[in-house]
Amino acid sequence: xxxxxxxxLRKPAMRRRAFLRSQMRNIAPFVTLxxxxxxxxxxxxxxxxxxxxxxxxxxxxxxxxxxVGLTFVILCAEIDLSFAxxxxxxxxxxxxxxxxxxxxxxxxxxxxxxxAIVLAxxxxxxxxxxxAFGLTVIGLPSFIMTLAMMQIAAGICALLVxxxxxxxxxxxxxxxxxxxxxxxxxxxxxxxxxxxxxxIVLTYTRFGRYVYMVGGNxxxxxxxxxNVNRVLAAVLVISAVCAGVAGMLGVAxxxxxxxxxxxxxxxxxxxxxxxxxTSLFGGRGGIxxxxxxxxxxxxxxxxxxxxxxxxxxxxxxxxxxxxAALIINVYAQNLRSGSVQEAD
Amino acid sequence: MVVGDASGAGPQPLLSVRxxxxxxxxxxxxxxxxxxxxxxxIVSIIGAxxxxxxxxxxxxxxxxxxxxxxxxxxxxxxxxRATADIVAGGIxxxxxxxxxFPSLSxxxxxxxxxxxxxxxxxxxDDVFELFPILRERRRQKARxxxxxxxxxxxxxxxxxxxxxxxxxxxxxxxxAPTIINDIYKVIPSIRERGxxxxxxxxxxxxSLAVADRFYCMLEGDFSLTGRPRETDRDTVMKHYFGL
Numbered sequence: 001x002x003x004x005x006x007x008x009l010r011k012p013a014m015r016r017r018a019f020l021r022s023q024m025r026n027i028a029p030f031v032t033l034x035x036x037x038x039x040x041x042x043x044x045x046x047x048x049x050x051x052x053x054x055x056x057x058x059x060x061x062x063x064x065x066x067x068v069g070l071t072f073v074i075l076c077a078e079i080d081l082s083f084a085x086x087x088x089x090x091x092x093x094x095x096x097x098x099x100x101x102x103x104x105x106x107x108x109x110x111x112x113x114x115x116a117i118v119l120a121x122x123x124x125x126x127x128x129x130x131x132a133f134g135l136t137v138i139g140l141p142s143f144i145m146t147l148a149m150m151q152i153a154a155g156i157c158a159l160l161v162x163x164x165x166x167x168x169x170x171x172x173x174x175x176x177x178x179x180x181x182x183x184x185x186x187x188x189x190x191x192x193x194x195x196x197x198x199x200i201v202l203t204y205t206r207f208g209r210y211v212y213m214v215g216g217n218x219x220x221x222x223x224x225x226x227n228v229n230r231v232l233a234a235v236l237v238i239s240a241v242c243a244g245v246a247g248m249l250g251v252a253x254x255x256x257x258x259x260x261x262x263x264x265x266x267x268x269x270x271x272x273x274x275x276x277x278t279s280l281f282g283g284r285g286g287i288x289x290x291x292x293x294x295x296x297x298x299x300x301x302x303x304x305x306x307x308x309x310x311x312x313x314x315x316x317x318x319x320x321x322x323x324a325a326l327i328i329n330v331y332a333q334n335l336r337s338g339s340v341q342e343a344d
Numbered sequence: 345m346v347v348g349d350a351s352g353a354g355p356q357p358l359l360s361v362r363x364x365x366x367x368x369x370x371x372x373x374x375x376x377x378x379x380x381x382x383x384x385x386i387v388s389i390i391g392a393x394x395x396x397x398x399x400x401x402x403x404x405x406x407x408x409x410x411x412x413x414x415x416x417x418x419x420x421x422x423x424x425r426a427t428a429d430i431v432a433g434g435i436x437x438x439x440x441x442x443x444x445f446p447s448l449s450x451x452x453x454x455x456x457x458x459x460x461x462x463x464x465x466x467x468x469d470d471v472f473e474l475f476p477i478l479r480e481r482r483r484q485k486a487r488x489x490x491x492x493x494x495x496x497x498x499x500x501x502x503x504x505x506x507x508x509x510x511x512x513x514x515x516x517x518x519x520a521p522t523i524i525n526d527i528y529k530v531i532p533s534i535r536e537r538g539x540x541x542x543x544x545x546x547x548x549x550x551s552l553a554v555a556d557r558f559y560c561m562l563e564g565d566f567s568l569t570g571r572p573r574e575t576d577r578d579t580v581m582k583h584y585f586g587l
Contacts, residue, residue, distance in 0.1 A: 223443050225461060
């Protein structure tokens, strides 16, 4: 018996399989998010409430603003390990230039709020520029350069506050970090604005296209005449400035600025970007992926609190989830390469 | 060895290479060569695998870490200039293997040439006139094209940077003979715009047929230079293989 339909049936099936393989990076985080929400919804009656949704959104805001900048860096197939320390430095700089209460034992320099904010953002940008200089001019790998910057920024924090805690920040920072409008925390609105702008830049601008080109095929970008070093420098500065804003708002949100305050966000933001499906090898992913990754982490952290899991076990579970995401990330890359070859 | 009148670039060549050495780490891939290319001139560089042709191209476009000697474009030294700067200044490379961005559309790949290159008269319509199939496929992803169509995009991208000098590195590699003919047919029409062209290829016949002058490379040196019509195939083959 002949089976004339077989080839035509096999072709769509192969196409579907190739499509699923190529979309594995996007599908896996989404399925993970749905599974986590379903699990915590069943496991805890207090999880699926509007108050808790608002809570999750607020909890992911600081890491989310950092993750926007980090998405640019990872899309270029680079890494920034200094953004959490830069966030810390920016938070301390803005507080350092703000009038503190008399009981705060820090010899700071009070300046008008607007000036303090500009100085903090400038400080972040300068630290990002130093990262860029190390990567593009000296030729240090971003991993090494930003690891060194992590220490430099921590050193700046230590020098400014000398082990003390500072509390006051300019009114604008305080309002955006800790205030709300119509019941919606300002920090959530700032996060939404950063995500939106990040998405628009990456999707609809020439610079965004160059970010994907540099990450996807750096050699081709260079041969074509794209100024690769300028793109790499720009993404490191963007990452640092996003971290600076997150740091300032974080200080207002938590009510104090001190050394090592944002250390935990290093893993959170990297995890959000990678868990969301942005490729560690560059060129694939984007802000949409980062949003999913932020929700996965937010739901996981928040949900684990609701089911009363040992806080030490929570750290272990987070680590395991990150490991699983990394494995999927690499696996998806291999699958995609396979499906492209198959399609060819 | 020089056969016939090998001069042709004029007193002020568009590209002038003098005593150029190219290094990959400690390995010297090109050993102090001299070369000129004039405006509107097609110069072919032939040679076997590993002869140093691509190293020479990469040195001109600023993609080699260490070079010695002098490369001048329109009288200006290219020493220390970044590739982006060189492309913006009027040199474009069609790289070996095409090096397109597979996830971007044909139009987006082409637009890159326009964005990063020299501003000039060549437009997207000119490219579509040369390669009508690209107009039909302008919205398709580059990865969905055949090898020949991808090569057309690579040529179009380079042309849209409005170069004064076009470097074509192994443009026939991996393509079907009919497609290679199509690609080679457009080279003279590019030259008509006054663009100097360097064609690097292992395909001796096609590459010499289109050239005004040629350089034959052997183990990092020019073993033979001259005009294709003033030499014979045996002489070329002898210097090609170092016999």
